Amino acid sequence: MSIRVGILGATGYVGEELIEILLGHPQVRITALTASSNLEKEEPIAKLLPRLGGRISLDCFALDVERILPLVDLVFLALPHTVSQDIAVAIVEAGKKVIDLSADFRLKDPALYEKWYHTPHRHPDYLEKAVYGLTELNGAKMKGAELVANPGCYPTGAILALAPMLSAGGGSAFGGDKKLVQPHLIIIDAKSGATGAGKKPSSFLHFPEVHGNLKAYKVNAHQHSPEIEQELSELAMEEVDVVFTPHLLPTDRGILTTCYARLKEGIETSEAVDLYRSFYKKSPFVRIHPAESWPELAHVARTNFCDIGVTVDTERKMAIIISAIDNLVKGAAGQAVQNLNCMYEWDEKLGLLP
């Protein structure tokens, strides 16, 4: 059995990554592509994205939901935030599945959505229906889902790094309800490559402004903060709050997330490593480093892996956890395909790992 998929927003960085991944997916045929920006006329996607020359002969056309519907079983939306809302709902209501890579269905609280994205949510009923697609935590909910809200790139790295420390459920190696760290003032210091900010030219991403540079931005004011807090709070079964500082790295891909959390009681680093290994033992894309060894962006670049290292300062009761992902793969297109696999109950690794 194979399914037909469409990608709306195919010419952005996430769209291109999705195409490259899906071309190697044995159960999927790409049957519709629409452009991220205005197109005067249909063009071969390989003309718009020269990397794809000789690999796919499909044309790309302007965004047109009616035209897409008969061509597809499932649609990936790689559209800007606030643009996805109506389109996602229209596709779902036409009986097709949607994996939305925008932020439009991630936050469960419409008021929070409006606060951070500066527009009311027009389909608040769908916020509950949407499954938050962090596969390692919600993989089981993906089966049969109609609308998956693929996580933000920063939340993916941060939540995977912190989940074992904050999980109130059975995941903990230390027992069911034992959270290891204080849920307040968790520090998340994240560093991202420039593709995370998209393909639209701007001074912020102008080459000479990024090369040789490093800059923090939206300090303690980034729209991914509430998403991280929502998911960690659900996991912890109590309110978690974080201090989140994103930085723009002088490279194209990858997010390294350095987290600092205060331990409730002293444990050893080796125990923490064991806890993490246990928590993720069924997760083929999470790799836990041995003690005193740390993730690097280069280890995960162009893969769907999330690598995690952890150390604890037993005396001062401080845990440092570092995760690395590729923002376009595990932070976007790869995780979307991982979710696709779970939706159809295929092997989670299909198309992502030979």
Place this chain on the structure above:
Amino acid sequence: MSIRVGILGATGYVGEELIEILLGHPQVRITALTASSNLEKEEPIAKLLPRLGGRISLDCFALDVERILPLVDLVFLALPHTVSQDIAVAIVEAGKKVIDLSADFRLKDPALYEKWYHTPHRHPDYLEKAVYGLTELNGAKMKGAELVANPGCYPTGAILALAPMLSAGGGSAFGGDKKLVQPHLIIIDAKSGATGAGKKPSSFLHFPEVHGNLKAYKVNAHQHSPEIEQELSELAMEEVDVVFTPHLLPTDRGILTTCYARLKEGIETSEAVDLYRSFYKKSPFVRIHPAESWPELAHVARTNFCDIGVTVDTERKMAIIISAIDNLVKGAAGQAVQNLNCMYEWDEKLGLLP
């Protein structure tokens, strides 16, 4: 004695470099700055260019020639091509000196200007008056000049690399009228950092499109070709033609220019090195490498030097000459200050080298 200078187009990369250099120039006071792009109101230049914080307290205002004239003795124009024309003439006619860093007064032939810049030249009489500001070749003409046409960044690297080989005049170590290479089909393969293309955001210069990448552009069709040919032809006293290929490097600064010219007769590399040393013996900013040693961008970054290496294949009669400059310094702002020094008969190194 000190002079008052204005910089029009102060907020671009060349403008900022000019300010940084001139702040260290003992004979110059910066007294007027206008912005490269639209400004709603006057702003301290240090707010627009944070590098300059704590170094200069001047405000920057919108382009307004009448306002500038009483404030200055000389103006640097760091404006886009075709915009400089009228402004330069207005300033000169008001009795002030101009160093124009655009291309508007570099080509002597108005037809050639129109062909390459797609607009007629409105002041062709000034094309002859303007001194082409490649200091090493034309330093003597700078004294008392009213309008200096500062060379393009690519021409600076290419002409300095080739001049000793093509000079028909007294510069040749081999005698007055002996050019060493064929004047036809000289290959100039140049590689430039991204600041050469300016500060305006575009897909071409979007960080993820340049990082980790290398691309040729305007192959054999770059507007700097006729400028190179004009100057080399004048030097050779016969028509020189070049094949010029620019490439965009994944870095911010510097131009490395690799030139290939066919020798008229076999010489040794050591003779070529001697010729170059002799040709530039009075040029403090040209450094000639010993045989089998080559320039690097890092050696000249943020300096006004042009480093040159040369080798010859005696048997096959082929010369390879490589030059390195910083496109914003020797290729723009630094050379402009070098020309300023020559105009006022100050030490050529003032403000550029302690």
Place this chain on the structure above:
Amino acid sequence: MSIRVGILGATGYVGEELIEILLGHPQVRITALTASSNLEKEEPIAKLLPRLGGRISLDCFALDVERILPLVDLVFLALPHTVSQDIAVAIVEAGKKVIDLSADFRLKDPALYEKWYHTPHRHPDYLEKAVYGLTELNGAKMKGAELVANPGCYPTGAILALAPMLSAGGGSAFGGDKKLVQPHLIIIDAKSGATGAGKKPSSFLHFPEVHGNLKAYKVNAHQHSPEIEQELSELAMEEVDVVFTPHLLPTDRGILTTCYARLKEGIETSEAVDLYRSFYKKSPFVRIHPAESWPELAHVARTNFCDIGVTVDTERKMAIIISAIDNLVKGAAGQAVQNLNCMYEWDEKLGLLP
């Protein structure tokens, strides 16, 4: 049917790339790995190369041909030049196939080998037996070959760029024996990422010495020159000579090669593009750009493609041809797998393109 392969020199950049590719090859099982540098004891390859964590569980051991032989049907040698010689012959004589990624069997003339690699060739009889593995030109000879000499990275980019212009055989769209360009003084100006120089630390490749820098090296004196000349001469059925200048780019991967050749007679760019398309019409990994469009490293990074653009200056009879490859893929590991596919008469794209 599947075959068992070993990789000697698995921990270098080429070795790692081979493993990543072969893990996705449906007809191959990796059954033996030896390290590039000294290993005190056997280690899981994923410990030595963290990118491979969770993907391969094989151990890596020290180089030991006797130990490898029973484990494999074919061996990839990713060893330093001069080290491969004896090992390759020992493996072939034990009845196993070898794809050698070093330079040891590329040059047909033992005197030339000794001149450039500073050691005599100890198995000159094998120089003739070895098939030069530029797949697009020699794919047919690969069937049943015992020893394939995988081309150098620079020669791959240069030869593919120039072959259609110099081919004396049936490949020419202009007829059997019509070469389009002068075979002498062809200029090859190549720019390579730093992985091409290997994994061994050195000042030349120390991060701060490469970042933001560009430098030429081994100007007209690189050991890949004779390899390029050998293959182009065979293709042209007459002696071809080239002027080859390599440059080190401030990036990790990719080679952009800009070639300049003098045309024997004037043709149009459109004719040249047609000629290239025709010459490579059966080559799935060569993509020819339309006129006035040019290859970029980013288009081919981490793929086995070679992209080529061509333009001619009809009047001055000069052709400019630019090719782009990934030095570790089409320039090394990818082409080695492409050759493997040809040796076993599998689809040329197996494991390289879905």
Place this chain on the structure above:
Amino acid sequence: MSIRVGILGATGYVGEELIEILLGHPQVRITALTASSNLEKEEPIAKLLPRLGGRISLDCFALDVERILPLVDLVFLALPHTVSQDIAVAIVEAGKKVIDLSADFRLKDPALYEKWYHTPHRHPDYLEKAVYGLTELNGAKMKGAELVANPGCYPTGAILALAPMLSAGGGSAFGGDKKLVQPHLIIIDAKSGATGAGKKPSSFLHFPEVHGNLKAYKVNAHQHSPEIEQELSELAMEEVDVVFTPHLLPTDRGILTTCYARLKEGIETSEAVDLYRSFYKKSPFVRIHPAESWPELAHVARTNFCDIGVTVDTERKMAIIISAIDNLVKGAAGQAVQNLNCMYEWDEKLGLLP
């Protein structure tokens, strides 16, 4: 009056930066240079460091204290940790001044030195005599000092960022003894360019291992931690402890330090900004950003500035402070010259800012 200075370790990155700065210093003549690594014979420094060609004609020789002493009034030691110890003392005891850029005289406690640098301190009496050269805090002590211990690059960025928050003295805008933040578990997440790790080739700094990568290292175990804690504790007049995580950036220069400290009581961001401005009002090289504006490495590259931005989360009582410096200038050579100026009671900006 001008003084004669020597630089021991002139060929490393810090040594080269010192030479470039001192060449523009009006009160200093460089009169002796010794190499960082073995030198077979004396060589012109400009041959060893091609950037310096045409700017200095001095020869560089092998390390030899006896030879240096008669040539200098003051010596900069840019030598490896543990090597400086004896040399510094020998020079001071010969009556010359020393500015030591190694770590050998920074820690006041010999036991701490031995713990972190794995060798006993052979001159513990000099630990007290040495002035810790963070100019903004200790400028007044520099006058007449014989031995200045120039701070580490990370400590410079971290201490300047945190000092106003922790100062127990009169610097506080809120009164003499009011520290604003908790002295425990202050988080310092620092990101440094690669020159900070020196010029010696290693796998850690091999270009392809750093380009496109980001990695944490020595997590909570870096030898700069005790130095930061020593200075902040002295300032706070109580024990301060920090959690310090250094990261290696894919660029050459600069340190961005993101600090997180828990406020004792809620203040507004505007108050914090005012406090910082007041604290550094006499420090020409510290620039405080307005609220919601942040330092960038590019703003301080190749300058002696330290830029600082601060924000507070009033409700949750958390302060975020970000500083940016150039590790080779304010973090090493520039600050050394700033200290030199204070030692001789010259203008602090001499040679550093026109």
